[in-house]
Amino acid sequence: MAVRLQATQVPGGISGNLSPSNRNPNAVIRFGRGSSKRNRLVSLSASLREGDGRGKESSVRAVEVKKILEDSPLLPKPLSSNQLAETVSNGSRVRVAYQGVRGAYSESAAEKAYPNCEAVPCEEFDTAFEAVERWLVDRAVLPIENSLGGSIHRNYDLLLRHNLHIVGEVKLAVRHCLLANHGVKLEDLRRVLSHPQALAQCENTLTRLGLVREAVDDTAGAAKQIAFEDLSDAAAVASAKAAEIYGLNIVAEDIQDDTDNVTRFLMLAREPIIPGTNRLFKTSIVFSLEEGPGVLFKALAVFALRQINLTKIESRPLRKNPLRASGGLKYFDYLFYVDFEASMADEVAQNALRHLEEFATFLRVLGSYPVDTTML
Numbered sequence: 001m002a003v004r005l006q007a008t009q010v011p012g013g014i015s016g017n018l019s020p021s022n023r024n025p026n027a028v029i030r031f032g033r034g035s036s037k038r039n040r041l042v043s044l045s046a047s048l049r050e051g052d053g054r055g056k057e058s059s060v061r062a063v064e065v066k067k068i069l070e071d072s073p074l075l076p077k078p079l080s081s082n083q084l085a086e087t088v089s090n091g092s093r094v095r096v097a098y099q100g101v102r103g104a105y106s107e108s109a110a111e112k113a114y115p116n117c118e119a120v121p122c123e124e125f126d127t128a129f130e131a132v133e134r135w136l137v138d139r140a141v142l143p144i145e146n147s148l149g150g151s152i153h154r155n156y157d158l159l160l161r162h163n164l165h166i167v168g169e170v171k172l173a174v175r176h177c178l179l180a181n182h183g184v185k186l187e188d189l190r191r192v193l194s195h196p197q198a199l200a201q202c203e204n205t206l207t208r209l210g211l212v213r214e215a216v217d218d219t220a221g222a223a224k225q226i227a228f229e230d231l232s233d234a235a236a237v238a239s240a241k242a243a244e245i246y247g248l249n250i251v252a253e254d255i256q257d258d259t260d261n262v263t264r265f266l267m268l269a270r271e272p273i274i275p276g277t278n279r280l281f282k283t284s285i286v287f288s289l290e291e292g293p294g295v296l297f298k299a300l301a302v303f304a305l306r307q308i309n310l311t312k313i314e315s316r317p318l319r320k321n322p323l324r325a326s327g328g329l330k331y332f333d334y335l336f337y338v339d340f341e342a343s344m345a346d347e348v349a350q351n352a353l354r355h356l357e358e359f360a361t362f363l364r365v366l367g368s369y370p371v372d373t374t375m376l
């Protein structure tokens with residue numbers, strides 16, 4: 001099959017437009033557009049090679065860091081065609097796309113959701129969706145909400161734009177550390193780099209330390225940058241695992257604003273699972289409604305009337321048609337995402353959705369899947 005062949009040709013870290021010249025052992029999956037981040041890393045390693053003018057010691061350290069990063073067995077290496085063929089033919093190792101680089105929380109979530117999987121790094125959330133759709137990987141595991149920072153809106157929008165199904169959820173306790181190069185002390189720090197969600201989850205600590213926030217694509221990417229650029233005035237908010245991978249020192253631990261910091265991730269696949277009734281299930285739907293008083297109340301009542309518990313409600317602008325004219329006025333138009341505790345195999349859930357369909361202008365079931373009941 002052509003798509004399988006393509007995957008065979010681009011093992012491990014799939015990069016760029018999948019042309020051979022772009023293959024890179026440490027690459028992440030990236031489709032279309034330019035590869036600005038990769039260029040930055042390439043020029044960074046070039047400047048490390050040439051030294052940065054901060055003396056011999058600094059350039060020796062830079063070369064060491066680069067060597068650690070290149071040689072580390074923990075970093076993704078390209079698979080050989082044989083290895084990938086094995087994976088595909090016996091189907092024993094699921095390939096799971098996540099956003100970020102090695103050491104990101106999303107990687108841990110992918111490994112928790114699919115133990116023994118091959119976690120495949122992707123540069124963007126969109127790329128992870130596309131990688132599943134193009135059969136480059138089997139599943140994607142992406143963050144959807146955090147107990148302190150709230151919803152990851154981008155993934156709500158992408159759930160609708162793509163045609164993947166939610167087949168499960170996984171909750172991960174997120175414990176942030178402040179990571180810096182060896183020898184750098186807390187009082188040397190001026191800046192902090194991380195994913196915006198991670199920065200938001202550590203708002204109090206970062207304000208207390210008076211650090212200037214700089215947003216990057218993921219927490220582990222921030223750690224990698226600190227190490228690659230051998231920065232001495234900046235730290236990363238990232239995991240202890242990222243500290244180990246990129247050879248950084250943990251300057252402070254558990255810096256999130258609350259000890260109970262949990263991120264919920266969705267497991268996505270090309271095919272839905274068959275919903276059961278043998279355990280606790282959750283169903284995620286998205287719908288839109290007519291304009292008018294009490295319409296949302298009526299929509300939510302279809303669940304209340306049947307004693308179905310709602311666990312999440314989120315509204316997002318209806319991007320294709322963001323404004324609606326009614327009675328000479330213009331209203332914002334919304335999509336409502338709702339998670340409720342029932343399986344689509346339950347008659348009561350089917351009845352609730354049939355009832356909702358009577359007045360919803362649009363309705364889609366995103367997935368019906370087992371609830372992650374693990375205690376964190």
Ligand SMILES: O=C(O)C(=O)C[C@]1(C(=O)O)C=C[C@@H](O)C=C1
Pocket residue numbers: 099100103104105106107143146152174195197198217218219220263
């Ligand atoms: O940057 C990472 O390490 C991620 O996996 C992303 C992400 C997120 O998008 O919320 C995941 C978990 C944490 O909440 C912080 C960041």
